[in-house]
Amino acid sequence: MSLADKVLAVNDDLPIRTDKPVHSGKVRSVYWLTEKDSRRLIEEKGYAVAPDAPLAVMVISDRISAFDCIWTGEGGMRGVPGKGAALNAISNHWFQLFKERGLADSHILDIPHPLVWIVQKARPVMIEAIARQYITGSMWRAYQKGERTFCGIEIPDGLQKDQKLPELLITPSTKGILKGIPGVPEADDVNITRTNIEENFAAFNFRSKSDIDLYEQLLKEGFDVISAELEKLDQIFVDTKFEFGYVTDAEGREKLIYMDEVGTPDSSRIWDGEQYRNGKVVEKSKEGFRQALLNHFPDPDILLNKDRMPERQALARDNELPAAMLMDVSATYVDIAEKITGKKLEISENPKAELIAILRDHYGLID
Structure with missing residues (x-):
């Protein structure tokens, strides 16, 4: 299986039952569940919310955005392997810690799959x-x-x-x-x-x-x-x-x-x-990727100057980055996720098929 297959790049085309348009952001897509499915899941799973609370399935992708553009790589890489799973694992860890320390709850009610949250509408x-x-x-x-x-x-x-x-x-x-x-x-x-x-x-x-x-x-x-x-x-x-x-x-x-x-x-x-x-800044975040982009293109002002947005969008659309640049991001994200959670990050071989099966078999959200 190729690296490209491990990447969940498109996350707004899943056959999740919904009666509203799918909201797709830079990284996550939100599927608002029908009122019937929301009520059923609240009852079946015992979520601590009002019985009529609207619920959604939130699916994270492995897309990478920087400077307000989505970037891709050679060899059909439409994102960064492990990025979505790393982001979710880190957030889950901190949200749980906040709850344990008595700070405040989060919108997450359930985590069916490393790339999926069930959330209540906020x-x-x-x-x-x-x-x-x-x-x-x-x-x-x-x-x-x-x-x-x-x-x-x-x-x-x-x-x-x-x-x-x-x-x-x-x-x-x-x-x-x-x-x-x-x-x-x-x-x-x-x-x-x-x-x-x-x-x-x-x-x-x-x-x-x-x-x-x-x-x-x-x-x-x-x-x-x-x-x-x-x-x-x-x-x-x-x-x-x-x-x-x-x-x-x-x-x-x-x-x-x-x-x-x-x-x-x-x-x-x-x-x-x-x-x-030792006087050196080593980024363990997306900032490293931003710096790499600034170094990669001959005219970095395109990326920094909001007045040059059409040129910037063309740059992202027409240039596939070296695969090594995206794999560097993958290594950074996976490493910091494993450090923070103290666990090995599970990266799906075929994320789309996996999460469809779970949402169908265990949540009844796919016909």
């Missing part, structure tokens, strides 16, 4: 909740240009690239294009201040002003839990993005939960501790 908070412990990436580029205020927070002069910040910074941005919020541009992924959120909390989908404190608390606590665990593995948790939403529990109470994914190489920067102490 009402997302429209914020990319970003926390930074080191100055690097876009923040460093802005700092170099003289910016000293990030998301309303003043940063001191004299910081060096990749230096640890005096404290953990919360630098949120918008999730999606939000309209009609004073002082917030109508564009995806724009930085916002805590004042923006407080003055327009309902527009960001917060139930109450006091939940802004709760989201910040859960963000900090979650960051600290992951950071402390990674430190034991001599890995540095540099920065990350969390997402939050509201769900209704079995008693009909609305509660704020973690959703999407947490602490993964896709949503976070992770550095090797020993190398960092």
Whole structure:
């Protein structure tokens, strides 16, 4: 079996019973179950949710996106072997730890297969909740240009690239294009201040002003839990993005939960501790792939300049990357997943056939 067969690249064409359009993101596809199937599974599996809670099957792919484009490799490689399984395994691990430590629940109710979650529908908070412990990436580029205020927070002069910040910074941005919020541009992924959120909390989908404190608390606590665990593995948790939403529990109470994914190489920067102490940054996250792309193409400005998006999209569409570049990503993701979970990562030989069989035989979701 070829490497290409082990990759689940297309994940929005599965024969899962649904009466709504499949929502396909950069990496995951969401199949909303029928009301009948949702109720049946809640009863059969004993999920701790309201009996009429809408459920979905979320299938992760092995696609890799960077600079807002999907990249492919030679030999028909439409993604990175093991990437989806690694992301899910890492998220599952952290979500479980958060729950054990009494932080908050996640949207995941069940894990039928390494590439599949059964989730309850959440009402997302429209914020990319970003926390930074080191100055690097876009923040460093802005700092170099003289910016000293990030998301309303003043940063001191004299910081060096990749230096640890005096404290953990919360630098949120918008999730999606939000309209009609004073002082917030109508564009995806724009930085916002805590004042923006407080003055327009309902527009960001917060139930109450006091939940802004709760989201910040859960963000900090979650960051600290992951950071402390990674430190034991001599890995540095540099920065990350969390997402939050509201769900209704079995008693009909609305509660704020973690959703999407947490602490993964896709949503976070992770550095090797020993190398960092020796003055070298070795990425254990997607940042390494981004750097490789910048080095691979003769004009890296295409990847960095949002005004050149059509050229960037053409670059991703018309260029198959060397297989070695994607296998480097595979090695990074599998290695960090195995470090974090302490278990060997199971990579399916034929993921699509496997997960169809499980969802058909054990969940009754495929006719």
